[in-house]
Amino acid sequence: MRRLSLRRLGFARPRVGGADPIAALFAGGAGGFDYDFTKTDRLFQDSAGVTAVNVLDDPIGLALDSAQWAGRTLAQQIAAQPGMLTNPTFAGGLAGWFEGNPTVAWQSDGRVLFTRTGSNAVLRQTVPVVAGRTYRLAASALRTAGTGNMVALIRDTVNTSLSTVLNFNASAAEQATYWTATFTGDVRICLERTTTDGQGEAYSCSFKDVTTALAVQQTTNFKPRFQLDGAKFDAVDDRLITPYLPPATLDAPSCLIAQVTVPASLAATQMVAGAFNGSSQRFFLAVGSDGRLRAGGGTESLQVGPDIRGQSAIIGISLDVINFRAFVNDSEVYSGPRGGTVSSTHPIYIGCFNSNGSASAYWGGHIKRLIVAQKSLELAQFLSIRNRILSGA
Incomplete structure (x- = not known):
């Protein structure tokens, strides 16, 4: 296990500009999703997308992913189609x-x-x-x-x-x-x-x-609420359901990145997003009661990184043919061998864990941005994506 940061690598915070590293994740129509829970043009109160989210505390029953929009707003995407x-x-x-x-x-x-x-x-x-x-x-x-x-x-x-x-x-x-x-x-x-x-x-x-994937919640009491800091989940039953199934072969890369605000106190591990087949195929990001990152990939289930309770953070994991990596803010907090595949039959839930079809370990913080892509990342790539997220792009 190793821990690397910008300072140890010898360069400063990456600059905004040049090619969009988030758009590059989805080049050529590559699979995945990108949900931005701060942009109300792609959030709706009902699961059919009829009534837009407009004010603080509006429920979120539908979120549109913008992975294939190349940085466009919803109106621009609709006009372009x-x-x-x-x-x-x-x-x-x-x-x-x-x-x-x-x-x-x-x-x-x-x-x-x-x-x-x-x-x-x-x-x-x-x-x-x-x-x-x-x-x-x-x-x-x-x-x-x-x-x-x-x-x-x-x-x-x-x-x-x-x-x-x-x-x-x-x-x-x-x-x-x-x-x-x-x-x-x-x-x-x-x-x-x-x-x-x-x-x-x-x-x-x-x-x-419109080239999007829908994250949906039909049940009124299960809908997260819109806040300036993203979707607020209640740690009880709030969740959004995506249709996304990660590729399950050993040679298929995957990454999961989340910008979150972590609760100041967690009684137990809370899942930001993920899925699990109930035995050995994990793919998730979570925060434990000690404030440290919980990360799952294949047979691996990690407890790594610093205490981020009460903080805004960008966290992530990456799987390639050989490696499993975990990131917290500007650091790679884990790098080790990949073990096993992720589940391709259990869609990713947001705000909780899809554990073999059952929701559990509900998130009690905010989710500002959530990205899944069929690409693997090293630290420099993660930092470039992090910097892009922090720029508000």
Whole structure:
């Protein structure tokens, strides 16, 4: 075991500038995720991504990862992605759209008028999706006469609802929701005047692949809370569930990096994030009751580094073919031989441990940034990433 720092290596704090070392982790579409819990443009109160996080203590039910965004904001990422719908603003007519009965009629000012009489008025378009990809449905519409609902949603080809329903009964302001496909095939993007007879209007509809992985929590009491210092977890049951499964082969590199604020007191070990198959396949970052780093990789479970209770810290681990490394702030606090693989069947939980499918060892501090990538790191690379994180980039 060795402990190395910037000072012992003979150079000062790395400078910000040049190539982005975080973006380099995900070059070429490499797997992993990057959650920044300080940026509200990618945090939502509900698990479908309809209601944005706006103020302190708002619950976080959905976080979008930005690993493939190349430093862009969510708005910039959405703008950069090609639309998947033909004629999303109904320019010049309804080319590309299927008009359901009874009446869906294009108006010369660009509106689409829906009249429900006895059965739902439907406008829809079929598009292909790919399993595991996350899509953003956005629309602007309004119920204009009668009761009932003016809605937008995603359906399968036999008309089963797949997504959260966007409701436009009170306002025409654009709404959006995020949906991850569980199959490869076709879906229907639908605008509908439903429930009871009346009228509605549609003004635009967009469907895009936003290239993100969703960290989700549907249960209200399990949602962490937004703070300026990141997501605040309650050490009781708060957690977010990611879909990410690390590669399990011995020749597959992996790293896990977290910027955290550690509680001043911990009664027991608390997990920042990780997963475990219940026997020998570990991949986690945690802090013990003594304030020292707990790090798991394959068969290894470490207790290393200084006491970081009550502190803000950037911690990390790295696995390559040969080595298992652990980092705390500007130091490599452990380097030794790698033992075994990580689990590729248990997704990473945030704010607790996914122990063979059961949540445990809940985190009671803040998580500001959490990164997982299929790359291994040496100290110089970790420091470059740390410096980038500290710059706020």
